[in-house]
Amino acid sequence: MISGxxxxxxxxxxxRFASNPATCGPGSSWATRSRNAGGSPKxxxxxxxxxRRRAIPRSGRAHGSTRGTCTSSxxxxxxxxxxxxxxxxxxxxxxxxxxxxxxxxxxEDEVTVVIPARDAAATLEACLDxxxxxxQRPESGLARIVLVDDGSRDETPAIARSRGVEVLQxxxxxxxxxxxxxxxxxxxxxxxxxxxDCVAFPDALDHLRPHLEDPGVAAxxxxxxxxxxxxxxxxxxxxxxxxxxxxxxxxxxxxxxFDVVYRRSVLDAVGGFDERYLKGxxxxxxxxxxxxxxxxxxxxxxxxxxxHADRLLRYLRVQ
Numbered sequence: 001m002i003s004g005x006x007x008x009x010x011x012x013x014x015x016r017f018a019s020n021p022a023t024c025g026p027g028s029s030w031a032t033r034s035r036n037a038g039g040s041p042k043x044x045x046x047x048x049x050x051x052r053r054r055a056i057p058r059s060g061r062a063h064g065s066t067r068g069t070c071t072s073s074x075x076x077x078x079x080x081x082x083x084x085x086x087x088x089x090x091x092x093x094x095x096x097x098x099x100x101x102x103x104x105x106x107x108e109d110e111v112t113v114v115i116p117a118r119d120a121a122a123t124l125e126a127c128l129d130x131x132x133x134x135x136q137r138p139e140s141g142l143a144r145i146v147l148v149d150d151g152s153r154d155e156t157p158a159i160a161r162s163r164g165v166e167v168l169q170x171x172x173x174x175x176x177x178x179x180x181x182x183x184x185x186x187x188x189x190x191x192x193x194x195x196x197d198c199v200a201f202p203d204a205l206d207h208l209r210p211h212l213e214d215p216g217v218a219a220x221x222x223x224x225x226x227x228x229x230x231x232x233x234x235x236x237x238x239x240x241x242x243x244x245x246x247x248x249x250x251x252x253x254x255x256x257x258f259d260v261v262y263r264r265s266v267l268d269a270v271g272g273f274d275e276r277y278l279k280g281x282x283x284x285x286x287x288x289x290x291x292x293x294x295x296x297x298x299x300x301x302x303x304x305x306x307x308h309a310d311r312l313l314r315y316l317r318v319q
Contacts, residue, residue, distance in 0.1 A: 108189035110143040111205060111261065114182030116175045117160075118150040120196035124159050130200045132163065140205050143188055147196075148178040156196075176273035176281040179257065183272055189264050193257040198304040200259070201225070207302040208261045218266040218294035219286070221255035222302025252298045253290045257282040259304045266294055 113131055117124060128147075134140045147160040151172025160167045168185055170178040183191055190212060194200060204222060211220035224242070260282075270288045273281045286296060 109141060109209075110188040111141045111190045111192050111209065112144040112146060112182070112186035112188045113142060113192040113194055114179060114186065115145070115147045115194055115196050116150055116170070116178035116182070117147055117152060117156050117196035118172070118175075118178075119152045119154045120156050121152075121154040121159055123197040124156055126199045127194065127196050128160060128163050128165055130202075131194065133202055134200065134205055137202075141190075141209050142192070142205060144186070146182050146185055148182045150175065150178040174275060174278055174281075176275040176277060179281070180272045180275065183264070183267050186264060190261050191264050191267065192261045193259075194304065195258040195306070198258050198306050200304045201302075204259060204302045204304055205261070207299050208259075211297040211299065212261060212263060214295075214297075216295050217263075217297050218289050219255055219260055219262040220297040220299055220302075221260035222298075222304065223300045224258070224306045225303040246300070248298050248300075250298055252296050254283055254286045255296050255298065258306055259302060262289075266292075 115124075115127065115131075120127075124147075128145070131142070131145050135142045135145060145165045146168060147157075147165050148168045148170050149157045149160075150170045157167050166185075168181050170181045179193060182193075190209070192205060192208070208220040208222060211217050266289060270285070270292055272285070274284050275281075277284060290296060
């Protein structure tokens with residue numbers, strides 16, 4: 001009698017189920033009987049599962065879980081208390097314009113072209129006519145043409161006024177002072193510098209303006225095209241320049257002012273052109289802009305026809 005009670009108490013506790021105590025699991029009587037018989041207990045599918053099965057989301061299932069197989073004397077179902085966080089969406093690259101920045105047509109995106117000139121009557125008509133063509137296209141962004149006369153003794157101011165172009169005077173203090181006068185008069189966010197002996201292609205500004213949508217870019221400039229009436233010396237000079245321009249990367253540390261668009265705020269921040277230099281003011285400005293942490297962008301698609309020096313010595317002086 002006593003031994004029978006002891007045997008009953010020595011049995012392992014049966015697992016508790018909602019209904020029908022199934023004999024499965026390593027602690028069940030089936031496992032004990034198999035071990036006493038000299039065999040090894042083998043895992044088998046549960047003969048019965050809870051009557052009502054809840055739909056468990058895949059995200060809530062533990063990694064490596066074995067559903068439908070008894071691994072212990074107590075079945076633990078995954079819960080919804082700690083679902084896996086949804087994966088974030090991949091970041092998509094948007095356009096170069098910053099969120100909240102101004103749209104085309106606003107003052108910050110419009111352009112004032114500044115042409116410094118001294119005794120430029122021979123080439124000025126073609127230069128201004130090419131810029132007036134661009135001005136007539138509202139989508140170009142060009143809002144104003146300003147010619148800064150630096151003490152001309154010919155018909156330069158009269159030619160500009162005859163075409164309705166605004167004329168300023170810089171008092172013969174040099175190209176740097178003339179460009180600074182144009183910057184001070186500009187009421188737009190972008191300033192385009194074009195030399196008086198250049199003829200701009202109709203899409204010259206279209207290729208430069210988009211680069212300034214990048215807030216890290218302070219200026220964008222283009223390259224030359226040969227004038228049809230160029231002399232042999234001018235053609236040789238052009239070929240030498242093109243060899244250099246064809247090898248230039250997109251980001252550069254120098255842009256010449258024959259065809260370049262600068263951000264007005266950057267020009268104000270670095271102090272504009274240094275008027276002490278008679279030549280090379282554009283190189284000095286570009287170096288100071290780069291040192292201030294800005295980038296310069298070169299786009300060879302933007303072109304102007306340029307009249308180079310007609311004498312070799314004159315060309316070498318500006319190199």
